[in-house]
Amino acid sequence: MAKARGAAGKAGGRRASGQPERIKIRVNGVWHEFAACAEGAGVEASETLSHLLRERLGLTGLKLSCDEGACGACTVILDGKAVLSCMTLAVEADGRSVLTIEGLPKDDPVIRAFAQQCEPGYGTALQCGYCTPGFVMASRALLDENPAPTPDEIKDGLSGNICRCGCYAGIARAVWHASRQDASSPKADGVLRSPEGASRKTGGAR
Ligand code: FES
Ligand code: FES
Numbered sequence: 001m002a003k004a005r006g007a008a009g010k011a012g013g014r015r016a017s018g019q020p021e022r023i024k025i026r027v028n029g030v031w032h033e034f035a036a037c038a039e040g041a042g043v044e045a046s047e048t049l050s051h052l053l054r055e056r057l058g059l060t061g062l063k064l065s066c067d068e069g070a071c072g073a074c075t076v077i078l079d080g081k082a083v084l085s086c087m088t089l090a091v092e093a094d095g096r097s098v099l100t101i102e103g104l105p106k107d108d109p110v111i112r113a114f115a116q117q118c119e120p121g122y123g124t125a126l127q128c129g130y131c132t133p134g135f136v137m138a139s140r141a142l143l144d145e146n147p148a149p150t151p152d153e154i155k156d157g158l159s160g161n162i163c164r165c166g167c168y169a170g171i172a173r174a175v176w177h178a179s180r181q182d183a184s185s186p187k188a189d190g191v192l193r194s195p196e197g198a199s200r201k202t203g204g205a206r
Helices: 049-056 109-116 132-145 151-157 168-180 186-192
Strands: 022-027 030-035 075-078 081-084 097-099
Touching: 049 075, 075 132, 081 132, 109 132, 109 168, 132 151, 132 168, 151 168
Parallel strands: 022 097
Antiparallel strands: 022 030, 075 081, 075 097
């Protein structure tokens, strides 16, 4: 990960095996501490971050679809980088910061752009919505790293996420609008309605 671990979250004691006795994870700005154990009531070494977030903290915004790293539905942001929470162990997040979709402000430009992009006749960015939290978090991480991506960079940045409803063009357009902070940008429509649109590399071929 690119960013250093937060010292405030470092766990204290460790067992002879080197496993921490407790882990601390900052989730949406709030530190949570868990007992870590080989088996039993605490966080086991094999527990995934997605399980911890959904089952222990009730943060069900992230979705589990494939549960094997192939679809992006479970994407969260860990120390500023988009990660697949189903492929990340909870203990790997010890002392680090996690952002889930619940932690984004309601007026986040990405959320606003996805909401606006589902208006009838506008080329929707979501139908069933199951993939949407993953796309939103992947998009947020993309724009944090590259605030003004080109259409190709948007396609590449979201290539790990799958939308089974096939809303790729609308999703890419929403991200474009979010990056420009202006959902009425005619340039955006011109670019992203164009041929082959955004529907290929954003996962449609898988
Ligand atoms: S549920 Fe994690 S990548 Fe599909
Ligand atoms: S909107 Fe249904 S899977 Fe993407």
